[in-house]
Amino acid sequence: MARIIAVANQKGGVGKTTTAVNLGACLAALGKRALLIDIDPQGNTTSGVGVNKADVENCIYDVLINDVSAQEAIRSTEIESLHIIPATIQLAGAEIELVPTISREVRLRKALQPLKSKYDYIIIDCPPSLGLLTINALTAADSVLIPIQCEYYALEGLSQLLNTIRLVQKHLNTKLEIEGVVLTMLDARTNLGIQVIEDVKKYFREKVYQTIIPRNVRLSEAPSHGQPIISYDPRSRGAEVYMDLAKEVAG
Numbered sequence: 001m002a003r004i005i006a007v008a009n010q011k012g013g014v015g016k017t018t019t020a021v022n023l024g025a026c027l028a029a030l031g032k033r034a035l036l037i038d039i040d041p042q043g044n045t046t047s048g049v050g051v052n053k054a055d056v057e058n059c060i061y062d063v064l065i066n067d068v069s070a071q072e073a074i075r076s077t078e079i080e081s082l083h084i085i086p087a088t089i090q091l092a093g094a095e096i097e098l099v100p101t102i103s104r105e106v107r108l109r110k111a112l113q114p115l116k117s118k119y120d121y122i123i124i125d126c127p128p129s130l131g132l133l134t135i136n137a138l139t140a141a142d143s144v145l146i147p148i149q150c151e152y153y154a155l156e157g158l159s160q161l162l163n164t165i166r167l168v169q170k171h172l173n174t175k176l177e178i179e180g181v182v183l184t185m186l187d188a189r190t191n192l193g194i195q196v197i198e199d200v201k202k203y204f205r206e207k208v209y210q211t212i213i214p215r216n217v218r219l220s221e222a223p224s225h226g227q228p229i230i231s232y233d234p235r236s237r238g239a240e241v242y243m244d245l246a247k248e249v250a251g
């Protein structure tokens with residue numbers, strides 16, 4: 001049965017999409033059957049694995065709002081055993097359209113149920129907010145993986161995220177766990193990065209992955225080529241570290 005991992009942090013630009021895409025691709029490279037779910041209306045996970053949003057027929061919006069089956073929305077990618085349910089800008093309306101619908105928080109969980117036996121990992125890339133889309137992801141997930149950028153104010157806003165996780169645990173999904181915390185975009189030349197690592201480790205302790213993702217130009221270039229880093233530049237430092245992270249997650 002698939003382990004469903006939501007990649008979440010309501011702070012923007014902390015590396016959620018980069019982590020979702022590359023963790024998914026590296027898990028697939030390790031021989032796991034992986035499914036990415038893009039529930040961020042920006043659709044960067046979708047384009048990040050080479051799916052052209054203009055020719056998406058069914059996206060996650062149709063699954064959440066129009067009762068299209070999740071199976072029908074799955075697309076393959078260039079990486080064997082890495083599939084995706086894409087997002088298009090249509091999804092931007094879902095946050096509001098979901099409000100009056102029945103069982104609005106559990107729509108994704110219900111939709112994914114039939115896919116659980118078909119994958120080893122289902123990775124959900126959340127939008128930078130704590131709205132209904134993120135709540136759907138946390139309700140569907142077994143665990144949440146939190147990327148934290150090694151920058152000023154790294155811990156700011158985390159109490160809101162943890163509070164949301166606690167509320168979901170209490171009311172919607174008692175088995176939700178914290179999968180782990182991954183530190184991203186470290187610039188090892190600065191003391192600031194080291195300080196953030198210490199602070200985050202003090203707070204999350206053994207939940208912090210050993211693998212720390214450094215700033216790596218190749219990681220930032222790969223999405224514009226529609227490729228995960230292991231396809232774009234398999235020898236880069238970025239490919240190495242995301243492979244290490246995938247091994248930790250799978251281990």
Ligand SMILES: Nc1ncnc2c1ncn2[C@@H]1O[C@H](COP(=O)(O)OP(=O)(O)OP(=O)(O)O)[C@@H](O)[C@H]1O
Pocket residue numbers: 011012013014015016017018019040042044126127128184185186213214215216217219220221223
């Ligand atoms: N390790 C890294 N090294 C260099 N650039 C990175 C790295 N990780 C992410 N980036 C770049 O930083 C930007 C933000 O990353 P990303 O899109 O993964 O964040 P996000 O949390 O998903 O953003 P959003 O909140 O908007 O969904 C992107 O341009 C991405 O290419």
